[in-house]
Amino acid sequence: MFFVRTVSKDDLAAVSTLLSETWHDTYDGIYGRGKVAEITASWHSIDTLEDQLERPHSEFIVADDGTRLGGVAFAAMSEQASSDQAKVAMLHQLYVHPDCQGQGIGLDLLEEISNALSDASILKLEVDPANTKAVAFYEAAGFAKTVETQDCGGNSGIPADVYELQLTRAGS
Numbered sequence: 159m160f161f162v163r164t165v166s167k168d169d170l171a172a173v174s175t176l177l178s179e180t181w182h183d184t185y186d187g188i189y190g191r192g193k194v195a196e197i198t199a200s201w202h203s204i205d206t207l208e209d210q211l212e213r214p215h216s217e218f219i220v221a222d223d224g225t226r227l228g229g230v231a232f233a234a235m236s237e238q239a240s241s242d243q244a245k246v247a248m249l250h251q252l253y254v255h256p257d258c259q260g261q262g263i264g265l266d267l268l269e270e271i272s273n274a275l276s277d278a279s280i281l282k283l284e285v286d287p288a289n290t291k292a293v294a295f296y297e298a299a300g301f302a303k304t305v306e307t308q309d310c311g312g313n314s315g316i317p318a319d320v321y322e323l324q325l326t327r328a329g330s
């Protein structure tokens with residue numbers, strides 16, 4: 159049984175491995191193994207994950223069953239408000255290890271991120287349309303496509319679709 163908890167410094171090596179293995183499983187068939195190795199070595203290095211851990215107004219969580227990590231999510235408040243000044247949080251990472259997918263972990267992580275970033279009224283993300291599994295997951299979770307970008311993650315040259323979820327709060 160997986161439970162969701164905050165990431166600590168001691169988790170970072172396991173998180174890096176989880177991200178690398180999940181990235182290869184998800185993207186080798188789309189971008190090729192070499193390109194995936196290059197991206198994951200940079201985006202998922204311990205140094206980069208340490209910076210994530212220290213980022214203000216962010217939430218960095220894992221699903222843990224006491225023996226292994228099954229998934230990870232990271233989101234941070236964006237400095238840009240939406241056109242109607244709503245506060246936006248960006249979901250930078252949501253990865254469930256291939257051995258653990260389809261058990262509800264993705265939804266659990268998404269729910270915790272949405273609850274924890276309680277200032278946000280919109281949760282935004284970028285997803286490659288070729289990643290059909292993730293697109294089906296996000297659409298089932300209520301996200302809707304808004305625009306397209308040619309530079310997923312800001313520095314990759316990878317095209318992506320931008321999706322948003324309106325977060326409804328109890329009492330709002």
Ligand SMILES: CC(C)(COP(=O)(O)OP(=O)(O)OC[C@H]1O[C@@H](n2cnc3c(N)ncnc32)[C@H](O)[C@@H]1OP(=O)(O)O)[C@@H](O)C(=O)NCCC(=O)NCCS
Nearest residue numbers: 252253254259260261262263264265285291292294295298
């Ligand atoms: C996309 C991902 C985060 C989903 O997490 P998950 O734990 O596997 O998904 P869940 O078990 O919480 O699924 C919740 C719902 O999403 C939908 N869904 C999930 N996987 C799906 C799939 N492969 N095809 C269609 N719908 C899917 C279903 O509606 C599912 O509900 P159901 O099981 O009651 O039918 C996970 O599969 C993953 O990490 N994939 C690889 C990495 C990735 O692409 N991350 C996103 C990058 S932008």
